[in-house]
Amino acid sequence: MLYERSSRLFAEAEKVIPGGVNSPVRAFRAVGGTPIFVKEAKGAYLYDEDGNRLIDYINSWGPMILGHAYEPVVNAVIDRAKKGTSFGMPTALETEIAGLAVSMVPNIDKIRFVNSGTEACMSAIRLARGFTGRDKIIKFAGCYHGHSDSFLIQAGSGAVTFGSPNSPGVTQGTAKDTLLAAYNDLNNVAELFAANAGEIAAIIIEPVAGNMGCVPPAEGFLEGLRKLCDDNGTLLIFDEVMTGFRLAKGGAQELFNIKADIVAFGKVIGGGLPVGAFAARNEIMNYLAPLGPVYQAGTLSGNPLAMAAGLEMLKALNADAGIFQRLEEKTAYLEKGIREKLEEAGLAYTINRTGSMISVHFDAAPVTDFKSAGKGDNATFKKFFHGLLAEGSYIAPSAYETWFITDALTYEDLDETIAAIGRVSKTL
Ligand SMILES: *Cc1c(COP(=O)(O)O)cnc(C)c1O
Numbered sequence: 001m002l003y004e005r006s007s008r009l010f011a012e013a014e015k016v017i018p019g020g021v022n023s024p025v026r027a028f029r030a031v032g033g034t035p036i037f038v039k040e041a042k043g044a045y046l047y048d049e050d051g052n053r054l055i056d057y058i059n060s061w062g063p064m065i066l067g068h069a070y071e072p073v074v075n076a077v078i079d080r081a082k083k084g085t086s087f088g089m090p091t092a093l094e095t096e097i098a099g100l101a102v103s104m105v106p107n108i109d110k111i112r113f114v115n116s117g118t119e120a121c122m123s124a125i126r127l128a129r130g131f132t133g134r135d136k137i138i139k140f141a142g143c144y145h146g147h148s149d150s151f152l153i154q155a156g157s158g159a160v161t162f163g164s165p166n167s168p169g170v171t172q173g174t175a176k177d178t179l180l181a182a183y184n185d186l187n188n189v190a191e192l193f194a195a196n197a198g199e200i201a202a203i204i205i206e207p208v209a210g211n212m213g214c215v216p217p218a219e220g221f222l223e224g225l226r227k228l229c230d231d232n233g234t235l236l237i238f239d240e241v242m243t244g245f246r247l248a249k250g251g252a253q254e255l256f257n258i259k260a261d262i263v264a265f266g267k268v269i270g271g272g273l274p275v276g277a278f279a280a281r282n283e284i285m286n287y288l289a290p291l292g293p294v295y296q297a298g299t300l301s302g303n304p305l306a307m308a309a310g311l312e313m314l315k316a317l318n319a320d321a322g323i324f325q326r327l328e329e330k331t332a333y334l335e336k337g338i339r340e341k342l343e344e345a346g347l348a349y350t351i352n353r354t355g356s357m358i359s360v361h362f363d364a365a366p367v368t369d370f371k372s373a374g375k376g377d378n379a380t381f382k383k384f385f386h387g388l389l390a391e392g393s394y395i396a397p398s399a400y401e402t403w404f405i406t407d408a409l410t411y412e413d414l415d416e417t418i419a420a421i422g423r424v425s426k427t428l
Pocket of ligand 1: 115116117118119121144145146147206210211239240241242266267276
């Protein structure tokens, strides 16, 4: 495959955009090489600027769960655009998508729309702090909740239980309110509660972690967090930006039958337009302005194009009784195929999967948290990534990312990728 035009476009972009990209992972730094510039996409396929066709296993990091340029969404956006693209005033459309979301997701009475997953998580934390009157939060190493200051925190050193900034620009003052725990380690969380009694507003977690590869919760882990929260008057926030409307109609809450106090959404809920949302029961949501004291706002929040896209997406998912089962079966088929090929090649690997989220780590030991995720052989992953790319299959350009399976993928597409994995694996 040729990437002449993509390389040229990247060089031009680098002159006027930092690193040539508007979000760092797109720059391919984790795998090397230059990023591919997309010209258009349809269904399961990306078409790049050099005329290559790629089978897409990322799907805009999740939103395109029914494939690219899904017609009902595209038509709804075109339709709405003709009627005005932003008003900064209420529309009936917002009530319609809110009502549908509330009907699909367990344990939420009200939902507020924002413009990204970052905003959703940031607002969820503020709401939890306002509601409980406490400052500290617990997050898990390797979980990603967007790029707001409170989340750009790494484990502190030695005996210090609070975190330290992992980006310049995040203040020590902010970092001291974020406590870091290891994913799947309940004892660790219990220790943090013991050391910070009465101070923890919320635990925020990806109920299936998807930002260190796919890392499912261990048996009893989410239940244990629920209990710790209940015992300590702490709110449990599920960041379902990735899992929401993907693992089930009601997301991870439904899949694992666990109630979160606040749920954050993004990705699928916007149908490919910039949308995030956060939701909870009345008691908590009524704490938000203009009803309550916790401030939160947005000029473009509830934007009609974004709401039209999200509404069509949720309607399609709500109406299709077989969708999540179908996605699960396709992903299980892919998993089985990859396992066979990696076995044949004699490679050390771990595959984690929950529903239509799947990832491959090149290490035989179980991947259960950030530490074990980091043990994967990155040199092998890089070769795997570029080998598959040359064969026309696009997976995430980083070993720390989940693949997102779309319903637009056919079994023929999956077979094509599995065969490519067979050929590539022999070269690793
Ligand atoms: C993508 C993601 C976010 C951030 O969403 P943006 O729309 O990129 O701001 C937050 N949490 C999780 C779990 C995500 O996967």
